[in-house]
Amino acid sequence: MTDEQSPQRRRFPAADIARVSVFAALIAVLGLPGALNVFGSAVPITLQTLGVMLAGVILGTWRSALAVAVLLVLVAAGLPLLAGGRGGLGVFTAPSAGFLIGWLPGAAVTGWIVERGGRSPSMARLMTACLAGGIGVVYLFGIPVQALVAGLSLGKAALLSAAFLPGDLLKAVVASIVGRGTQRAYPDAIPAVHQERLRAGGR
């Protein structure tokens, strides 16, 4: 969908600039303490991966990857935009750097799967997209980097990361429910619908 129109609409219209920057900011805000507590305030978890999945579901392949890229550039420049007020170049040399880098392809894969669903992606598709992109791809990048940086074997690194799996599974479920709700309330939140509208808008 993105590919067939890319030669002509490489120009990156203002509507996309706005969406990309607002979603990058939204991912940052979801990392603020207490932005959202899933079970009352009993389980405070960082919700930035939820933001990454939502960006994929709503912005589509390349816009969501760009939103993550913008956020990571600002973090690299030293702004404390990651959960817990982390920021600076240290996060890119820390053992968890791969999970952060994995957000880029993770959001893109999420968006790609949702875009294949056309004008009304089903709940099952959203869930698959969040699981495959938001967890599968992110861990695929995160675990090897963690193993390399910390000098662990892949198996041991995977074991260390498994602690985050239940939370991430929960986030994938929440992201697809929220994504579905958003797309019902605001049809323009479906990537295919948004692109059609942009094209109809004279570009």
Added chain:
Amino acid sequence: MNGLTGAYVPGDSPLHRLPAGAKLAGLAASCTALLLLGSPAALAGAAAAVVLLYAVSRVGVAAGWAQVRPIRWFAVVLFGVQLVFADLPTAASSTLRVVLAVALAGLVTLTTRTAALMACLERCLAPVRFAGLDPFRVSLLLSLTLRSVPVMADLAARVRDAQRARGVERSARAFAVPLVVGALRHADALGEALAARGLDD
């Protein structure tokens, strides 16, 4: 939101005066070197060099600790795991390697103004023009994002208040759906405002 100032510690040390690009290149080179250093003795030397660099930069102990603090538990776990599965020298050197890499990156952050790093990163992003993006749009994207962070934080606070008023505090859906829809409305209005100012012409 006043937390958006970064961790820069003003100063006049040689490290502060070094251009941002040089510091980034140095960081990349020393992180690679850390991965190649094998023996605990060599890593101890590297640790001494990092401590010396911190001393030269005069950023203070508290600022340095704030950079390393986020990985303290990971370092403890890593040390323990390596001690069980390998031996003491391996545990010491792999833990030291991780801590030193984070400390070095933190030092660049502490001694470089956010604006200087941003300018440097924007230059590094110049190749995006081959992907059809022009650098002006890239810097607009970055500054719009910075502006949007407090706007989104404000929106999140308002949605939470509304949620409380409706008595559905425990529902993630009642928080996130209005937040995301609100964010999209804001984004699309912003996009129209940008287009109206001739950005697409």
